[in-house]
Amino acid sequence: MGLLESISEPADLRRLDPSQLESLCAEIRRFLVSSVARTGGHLGPNLGVVELTVALHRVFESPEDVLLFDTGHQSYVHKLLTGRRAGFERLRQKGGLSGYPSRAESPHDVIENSHASTSLSYADGLAKAFQLQGRTDRHVVAVIGDGALTGGMAWEAMNNIATGDRPVVIVVNDNERSYAPTIGGMARHLATLRTTSGYERFLDWGKGVLHRTPVVGPPIFETLHGMKKGIKDIVAPQGLFEDLGLKYVGPVDGHDLPALEHALRQAKSYGGPVIVHAITRKGHGYEPAERDEADLFHAVGVIDPETGEPLAASGTSWTSVFADEMVAIGAARDDVVGITAAMCIPVGLDRFGKAFPDRVFDVGIAEQHAVTSAAGMATAGLHPVVAVYATFLNRAFDQVLLDVALHRCGVTFVLDRAGITGDDGASHNGMWDLAFLQVVPTLRIAAPRDAETLRAELREAVAVSDAPTVVRFPKGRVPAVIPAVGRAGGGDVLRREGEEDVLVVSVGAMAELALELADRLTAQGIGVTVVDPRWVKPVDPALVPLAARHDLVVTVEDGIRTGGVGGAVAQALRDAGVRTPLRDFGVPAAFLDHARPAEVKAEIGLTAQEISRQVVEAVARLAAPTEPSALS
Numbered sequence: 001m002g003l004l005e006s007i008s009e010p011a012d013l014r015r016l017d018p019s020q021l022e023s024l025c026a027e028i029r030r031f032l033v034s035s036v037a038r039t040g041g042h043l044g045p046n047l048g049v050v051e052l053t054v055a056l057h058r059v060f061e062s063p064e065d066v067l068l069f070d071t072g073h074q075s076y077v078h079k080l081l082t083g084r085r086a087g088f089e090r091l092r093q094k095g096g097l098s099g100y101p102s103r104a105e106s107p108h109d110v111i112e113n114s115h116a117s118t119s120l121s122y123a124d125g126l127a128k129a130f131q132l133q134g135r136t137d138r139h140v141v142a143v144i145g146d147g148a149l150t151g152g153m154a155w156e157a158m159n160n161i162a163t164g165d166r167p168v169v170i171v172v173n174d175n176e177r178s179y180a181p182t183i184g185g186m187a188r189h190l191a192t193l194r195t196t197s198g199y200e201r202f203l204d205w206g207k208g209v210l211h212r213t214p215v216v217g218p219p220i221f222e223t224l225h226g227m228k229k230g231i232k233d234i235v236a237p238q239g240l241f242e243d244l245g246l247k248y249v250g251p252v253d254g255h256d257l258p259a260l261e262h263a264l265r266q267a268k269s270y271g272g273p274v275i276v277h278a279i280t281r282k283g284h285g286y287e288p289a290e291r292d293e294a295d296l297f298h299a300v301g302v303i304d305p306e307t308g309e310p311l312a313a314s315g316t317s318w319t320s321v322f323a324d325e326m327v328a329i330g331a332a333r334d335d336v337v338g339i340t341a342a343m344c345i346p347v348g349l350d351r352f353g354k355a356f357p358d359r360v361f362d363v364g365i366a367e368q369h370a371v372t373s374a375a376g377m378a379t380a381g382l383h384p385v386v387a388v389y390a391t392f393l394n395r396a397f398d399q400v401l402l403d404v405a406l407h408r409c410g411v412t413f414v415l416d417r418a419g420i421t422g423d424d425g426a427s428h429n430g431m432w433d434l435a436f437l438q439v440v441p442t443l444r445i446a447a448p449r450d451a452e453t454l455r456a457e458l459r460e461a462v463a464v465s466d467a468p469t470v471v472r473f474p475k476g477r478v479p480a481v482i483p484a485v486g487r488a489g490g491g492d493v494l495r496r497e498g499e500e501d502v503l504v505v506s507v508g509a510m511a512e513l514a515l516e517l518a519d520r521l522t523a524q525g526i527g528v529t530v531v532d533p534r535w536v537k538p539v540d541p542a543l544v545p546l547a548a549r550h551d552l553v554v555t556v557e558d559g560i561r562t563g564g565v566g567g568a569v570a571q572a573l574r575d576a577g578v579r580t581p582l583r584d585f586g587v588p589a590a591f592l593d594h595a596r597p598a599e600v601k602a603e604i605g606l607t608a609q610e611i612s613r614q615v616v617e618a619v620a621r622l623a624a625p626t627e628p629s630a631l632s
């Protein structure tokens, strides 16, 4: 039996002899490669934290001490060491292990939200609570990546943590990467600290030599130690962290277990806020990841474990169509610039960046800054395209509302991964944007249904200079063309068959479902018109008379029903005094467990089969003779 199988809880790890740890780490690495190659997942980030996570669980006693993982994509080793090895067979699958910490899975897990830069705020809150409860013996440890450290929340939290005397240990997992190399002053500062590792070695050397020097040695060391600041300034620039009031320990080799344990024990014994700066390598120990220029296997699909080559064909993605169209737009419009929040390749701005290197800006994991800096650019006459995953725009709502829309800035937001993304769990579904953006005055939303409408609607969006525009599309393969058979209601008619019984308003990528729904309804003798409005906000007034001519309106969208497009259409009908009943189908305002997108949609009834069942029922009810009302 391997060592890993002997560990069902962290106490088992702490009982291991230090001489066994190196082989344990090698076993964990082999397990990660073979297992994640079969399921897909965040292979690179987890290969980079094997020694760090082992050391954390040997020095701190989870769950009494609280271990927090920022973003959580690098928590696979933590899961292996807390008794969940068997669950990896179904990682990120329906009913299987989540790809992020999950309170339902283990008392060792706290942060389920996969949005970056939150861990230090959790840490500050937990530490304050423990202090009030008289439990300052409970350490709070937050593992935060160099990328997540570029997020504003992390600095808001550090500002608070630094003023306290609470035992918060911040472990900076510095692998110099988000997906790509981490940008900005923070990255530069970490690099400075990395290169001043001589400072620590100089101190350790001094301690060793002077302590061995009889009589005068120790007092000299104490004097030197007292002059530490002076030495540091000679050997290392004064740390930003220490300027804030945080003790700084490091930099320490994040793959050297004894050094890590030593540094973490130092931090644990300090009893106040302290930073441990660990230098790691994403993808460490797996050659295909180590040589992957793009993102060191940040997130992989099913791959050949020997070569690292992807085994699943993906086809043309929505992202790829956006990427190409941005290059074409950039060639025609030199005022168009691209902004990414540390995800240049994943959001498809890399081709634009290659073509126009000085017109793409990676701001780090800083969506709020991305949005308001775009307002600044637009104010100066540029047309910024802010490309983010839909779910990550959540945290920049105020910036969209009051920094962009209030000033009628011509900014285009391209929201990739809109709708149900599934595998990455509740915090990654791009299901909120259609609702929370409904309330933003002047802002317009386009939801393309295929590659052709994506290209057209992107061009239309960047042509708007006096209001914010949004173009949103899902993850994965894009249909080349879903043809229109005419125009009506201000949109494209995708199907017109039989009488005007049911009008289906199809939002964006729901077109394929809407057409299958039409097939099912016409098979039941129900006449259907399917219309794709293309621009779903504001509701086109021409939709109202079209709706008025039908017996029932059905809206389908891959966003939450609460406050979604369906609600906006219903309001437009009400405001016009049109009494045609409307049934809106979408995503419930709920936190949806991880599963394949199709499994999640089946679970919530967002399928043509389920919707047609309910629509047929509704049509039958409308056709049934009404009972003479007691009032008549």
Ligand SMILES: Cc1ncc(C[n+]2csc(CCOP(=O)(O)OP(=O)(O)O)c2C)c(N)n1
Residues within 6 Å of the ligand: 045, 071, 073, 074, 114, 115, 116, 144, 145, 146, 147, 148, 149, 173, 175, 177, 178, 179, 282, 298, 341, 342, 343, 365, 367, 392
């Ligand atoms: C708010 C937010 N924006 C973007 C992302 C997408 N994302 C996931 S992991 C990652 C990079 C994180 O880099 P780092 O914190 O250094 O962790 P590492 O992967 O290097 O371990 C990004 C940008 C996210 N999870 N949250």
Ligand SMILES: CC(=O)[C@@H](O)[C@H](O)COP(=O)(O)O
Residues within 6 Å of the ligand: 071, 073, 114, 298, 299, 346, 417, 421, 424, 475
């Ligand atoms: C952790 C994170 O936010 C991303 O890495 C997430 O896994 C998105 O993955 P896709 O790019 O495959 O949608």
Ligand SMILES: [Mg+2]
Residues within 6 Å of the ligand: 145, 146, 147, 173, 174, 175, 176, 177, 178, 182
């Ligand atoms: Mg990193």
